[in-house]
Amino acid sequence: MSESSNRPPISLSPGQWSFTRWKTIGQLEALEVHHPLFQATIVLQGAHLARFAPQDEADWLWMSPTARYEPGRAIRGGVPVCWPWFGDPGKNPPEVRKRIHTETAHGFARTALWKLEDVRESAHEVEISLSLDANEDFSDVWAGHALALLTFSFSVRGCQLALTTTNLGNDPLAFSQALHTYFPTSDISRTRVLGLGGSHYIDTLDNWEYRTQEGPVYFEGETDRIYESGEPLTIVTPKTSRKLSAVGSDSTVVWNPGPEKAARLSDFPDTAWQSMLCVETANAAGDYRVLNKGQSHTLGVSIGRKA
Numbered sequence: 001m002s003e004s005s006n007r008p009p010i011s012l013s014p015g016q017w018s019f020t021r022w023k024t025i026g027q028l029e030a031l032e033v034h035h036p037l038f039q040a041t042i043v044l045q046g047a048h049l050a051r052f053a054p055q056d057e058a059d060w061l062w063m064s065p066t067a068r069y070e071p072g073r074a075i076r077g078g079v080p081v082c083w084p085w086f087g088d089p090g091k092n093p094p095e096v097r098k099r100i101h102t103e104t105a106h107g108f109a110r111t112a113l114w115k116l117e118d119v120r121e122s123a124h125e126v127e128i129s130l131s132l133d134a135n136e137d138f139s140d141v142w143a144g145h146a147l148a149l150l151t152f153s154f155s156v157r158g159c160q161l162a163l164t165t166t167n168l169g170n171d172p173l174a175f176s177q178a179l180h181t182y183f184p185t186s187d188i189s190r191t192r193v194l195g196l197g198g199s200h201y202i203d204t205l206d207n208w209e210y211r212t213q214e215g216p217v218y219f220e221g222e223t224d225r226i227y228e229s230g231e232p233l234t235i236v237t238p239k240t241s242r243k244l245s246a247v248g249s250d251s252t253v254v255w256n257p258g259p260e261k262a263a264r265l266s267d268f269p270d271t272a273w274q275s276m277l278c279v280e281t282a283n284a285a286g287d288y289r290v291l292n293k294g295q296s297h298t299l300g301v302s303i304g305r306k307a
């Protein structure tokens with residue numbers, strides 16, 4: 001992808017936007033939205049939502065205070081896009097794994113430079129779309145040709161992400177993915193996720209054994225689970241309640257690194273596990289998807305207030 005293709009096309013010159021402007025954060029280009037009703041920041045690398053907050057509210061997303069904005073480096077916090085595979089390549093189903101020629105987790109989209117497609121603004125909403133053409137440029141790590149189009153919609157009610165994958169290759173394309181959302185909490189020990197009771201999950205910390213969730217998910221140390229559910233969820237923290245509803249997803253990843261893993265994680269303060277959790281809208285494990293030539297699939301999440 002050439003440098004120039006990532007610059008705003010003439011038709012999208014900054015002068016035509018009222019609420020959106022370019023900004024450099026660290027070494028990366030970003031779009032910053034300052035709407036009277038809300039604020040948001042999207043980094044072009046990774047199509048990474050780094051911030052979303054309705055006016056006069058704290059950030060709805062958690063961002064690591066030690067996150068680094070550097071080319072080729074994943075940003076710790078916000079909403080990383082894991083695509084076209086989720087997690088450790090070796091733990092993916094054979095159909096997904098056979099296309100991957102690297103040991104890097106979570107795919108290449110989160111460190112690739114995406115292209116701005118569209119900015120639409122109104123008195124109530126801002127919608128921004130970015131695309132990534134995963135073509136032969138990525139052939140050293142992955143075999144396939146697919147287009148990822150990610151559309152963000154921001155309003156005072158919350159934010160929505162819709163990630164559409166289209167298979168541009170000739171053969172069926174198997175892939176896994178996740179919108180790896182980091183949420184803040186003032187106290188992880190008083191935080192719970194509702195809506196997963198009765199669901200089966202893979203406990204990746206216990207030999208990938210299958211378990212059944214009883215009641216809400218509480219956090220008592222390191223937690224890393226793939227739930228076989230795409231049902232609506234509520235995240236309750238001491239100060240906030242968020243509603244999540246997914247489309248095109250039958251799996252949800254719930255993750256908190258706990259103290260030992262936190263100490264090993266990049267760009268993550270040792271004690272930060274106490275103030276964040278990830279609830280990831282996914283197509284992971286057995287919920288991977290297969291697209292025939294020309295077919296598309298949309299994975300989406302809507303993050304809102306509890307009604």
Ligand SMILES: O=P(O)(O)OC[C@H]1O[C@@H](O)[C@H](O)[C@@H](O)[C@@H]1O
Pocket residue numbers: 074087105106180224225253255265266280
């Ligand atoms: O450090 P990374 O690559 O951003 O991954 C963070 C975490 O992402 C989660 O989705 C995985 O379930 C965890 O196993 C992993 O540790």
